[in-house]
Amino acid sequence: MSEPAVPKPPAGGNGRLLPPDAGRDRPLFLVAAILVFLACVAALGARGAWLQAQTWTSDLESSLTIQIRPVDERDTTADAETAAEIARSMQGVRDATARTREHALALLRPWLGEGNLPDDLPLPLMVEVELDSETVRAGSFQPEALQARLDEAGLAATVDDHSRWAAAVRRAATTAQTLGLALLALVAGAAAAVVAFAARASLAARVDVIDALHLCGAEDRFIAGLFQRRFFMLGLKSGAAGAIFAGLVSILVSVGGSPADMAFFLPQWATDPFELILLALAPLLAGLTAAVSARLAVASDLRGRW
Amino acid sequence: MTASPHSDPEPVVRFDNVGMRYGRGPEILRDLSFDLPRGSFQFLTGPSGAGKTSLLKLIYLAAKPSRGLVSFFGRDTATLPRRDLPDLRRRIGVVFQEFRLLNHLSVFDNVALPLRVAGKKRSDYAEDVAELLAWVGLGDRMSALPPTLSGGEQQRVAIARAVVGQPEILIADEPTGNVDPEMGMRLLRLFAELNKLGTTIIIATHDLQLVRMVDAPVMTLSNGHLHIRPSRGRRQRDADQREAEGREALDAMSPPGTDTEAGDE
Numbered sequence: 267m268s269e270p271a272v273p274k275p276p277a278g279g280n281g282r283l284l285p286p287d288a289g290r291d292r293p294l295f296l297v298a299a300i301l302v303f304l305a306c307v308a309a310l311g312a313r314g315a316w317l318q319a320q321t322w323t324s325d326l327e328s329s330l331t332i333q334i335r336p337v338d339e340r341d342t343t344a345d346a347e348t349a350a351e352i353a354r355s356m357q358g359v360r361d362a363t364a365r366t367r368e369h370a371l372a373l374l375r376p377w378l379g380e381g382n383l384p385d386d387l388p389l390p391l392m393v394e395v396e397l398d399s400e401t402v403r404a405g406s407f408q409p410e411a412l413q414a415r416l417d418e419a420g421l422a423a424t425v426d427d428h429s430r431w432a433a434a435v436r437r438a439a440t441t442a443q444t445l446g447l448a449l450l451a452l453v454a455g456a457a458a459a460v461v462a463f464a465a466r467a468s469l470a471a472r473v474d475v476i477d478a479l480h481l482c483g484a485e486d487r488f489i490a491g492l493f494q495r496r497f498f499m500l501g502l503k504s505g506a507a508g509a510i511f512a513g514l515v516s517i518l519v520s521v522g523g524s525p526a527d528m529a530f531f532l533p534q535w536a537t538d539p540f541e542l543i544l545l546a547l548a549p550l551l552a553g554l555t556a557a558v559s560a561r562l563a564v565a566s567d568l569r570g571r572w
Numbered sequence: 573m574t575a576s577p578h579s580d581p582e583p584v585v586r587f588d589n590v591g592m593r594y595g596r597g598p599e600i601l602r603d604l605s606f607d608l609p610r611g612s613f614q615f616l617t618g619p620s621g622a623g624k625t626s627l628l629k630l631i632y633l634a635a636k637p638s639r640g641l642v643s644f645f646g647r648d649t650a651t652l653p654r655r656d657l658p659d660l661r662r663r664i665g666v667v668f669q670e671f672r673l674l675n676h677l678s679v680f681d682n683v684a685l686p687l688r689v690a691g692k693k694r695s696d697y698a699e700d701v702a703e704l705l706a707w708v709g710l711g712d713r714m715s716a717l718p719p720t721l722s723g724g725e726q727q728r729v730a731i732a733r734a735v736v737g738q739p740e741i742l743i744a745d746e747p748t749g750n751v752d753p754e755m756g757m758r759l760l761r762l763f764a765e766l767n768k769l770g771t772t773i774i775i776a777t778h779d780l781q782l783v784r785m786v787d788a789p790v791m792t793l794s795n796g797h798l799h800i801r802p803s804r805g806r807r808q809r810d811a812d813q814r815e816a817e818g819r820e821a822l823d824a825m826s827p828p829g830t831d832t833e834a835g836d837e
Contacts, residue, residue: 272699272702272703272706272711273702273705273706273711273712273714274702275680275698275699275701275702275714276678276680276714276715279694280681280684280688280694281676281677281678281681282676283674283677283688285674285675285676286676474672474674474675475674477672478672478673478674478685479685479689480661481632481633481634481661481666481672482661482662482685482686482689482733483658483659483660483661483662483664483686483689483690484658484689485655485658486658488689571634572633572634572635572636572654572657
């Protein structure tokens with residue numbers, strides 16, 4: 267037998283060790299993209315709730331109300347003016363405004379209707395006190411001191427520092443935020459589980475490749491690396507799709523405008539760097555989650571071999 | 573050179589009282605003790621179901637024995653850390669009965685797989701792989717995908733992949749099952765060539781014609797037990813030695829000057 271002439275090796279690079287999946291990964295891509303989308307919405311929602319609560323509590327904390335109770339033989343209007351003056355003289359108060367009887371009636375109108383009130387009905391009057399921002403930030407204003415001064419002046423006045431309301435708002439915001447973060451954790455967990463499941467399935471479908479590589483003396487990390495790279499790319503792509511979609515929805519919601527009470531629950535879109543970073547980070551996190559789940563799945567399969 | 577128990581001080585493979593079972597099933601292999609001496613060549617035969625494939629699996633490190641000792645290159649596999657196994661596997665080439673080629677990779681890439689897995693660069697091995705493929709008659713099919721090849725061609729790809737890394741042990745499970753006699757001869761010549769270069773070779777086969785072509789020890793498995801028949805040359809030498817010893821013994825017994833006919837058969 268004559269030796270044939272040695273031909274040239276084929277040009278081009280190495281073939282891919284993992285065969286392209288030809289659409290098999292598409293459902294996984296979709297599910298992962300949806301999960302990333304939900305996770306982004308949950309994160310943006312939690313952030314929105316936090317921002318909203320910040321605004322609301324700071325509004326509440328930066329003002330006080332003095333209520334002037336109607337007492338026989340006293341002029342509530344004059345008492346309100348006196349209370350406003352006393353308040354203005356306190357350290358940290360930016361302004362104090364005594365509201366008129368008309369204002370008090372206007373507050374009642376939605377409940378009692380127009381003109382159903384006798385002119386001599388005794389009504390409590392309000393004095394709005396605004397604190398300057400530094401005092402609010404330091405939390406140094408003492409409503410008790412104001413109350414004491416008002417009592418000294420012999421006014422039938424009560425100071426309400428809104429702390430009850432602020433605490434309630436803060437509680438609600440914390441609840442919404444916790445809910446958002448819990449949702450985020452659940453969705454991230456579901457995404458990881460789905461990817462791990464898919465990695466195992468893909469592994470089972472590619473057991474011939476693993477066998478061949480394993481018996482040729484491939485190290486575990488070499489084989490795991492193949493699957494890890496594939497799933498990282500898959501996670502990255504579906505993460506990008508999910509994040510872009512979440513961003514679009516967020517823009518739509520903010521452009522469409524949402525009533526204040528709804529904004530509490532819906533993601534807000536501001537040109538806020540935090541949100542952009544979050545949306546940019548989501549694909550990367552999805553990719554890493556996918557890569558780690560795939561690696562763990564492959565490693566556990568390989569440990570089952572010798 | 574024979575596969576008799578523990579005659580070589582440093583065999584490439586040593587089995588000592590090895591038993592193997594799958595799960596809680598019966599023992600498929602029982603009390604196997606043998607050495608594969610460095611550079612030896614042997615056949616493994618036996619009826620189907622006798623445990624040939626299981627024995628080969630033990631030798632190519634795809635399965636662990638249930639009892640007994642298996643050592644490679646003087647290292648006991650029971651105490652071997654897992655991370656050392658890939659390196660050991662690279663010193664073993666296997667031709668699987670069912671080939672186990674990767675259908676999405678070209679013939680060239682399939683053959684280059686062990687080199688790639690070992691971290692070698694394509695530019696360093698491309699010509700060697702091409703040369704080897706030409707040698708097994710597949711020089712013009714390097715870019716073909718395995719499913720487009722005939723059974724015999726696939727088998728040659730599998731053989732090329734097994735030998736490309738110049739393994740110290742070559743295990744072949746029915747390597748000539750799908751080729752014509754001429755190609756069978758050619759492949760056997762390849763194995764013999766590798767054996768001359770120092771590779772230890774074990775070929776599992778049903779083909780008695782193949783077995784007759786090489787004067788090598790034959791390991792026969794039946795009912796999980798292993799019987800080893802030394803090579804013809806060895807048997808002849810043993811017979812000669814026995815004859816000589818017998819003659820000496822008779823010479824010692826007989827009075828001097830007496831002729832004997834001892835040793836003649």
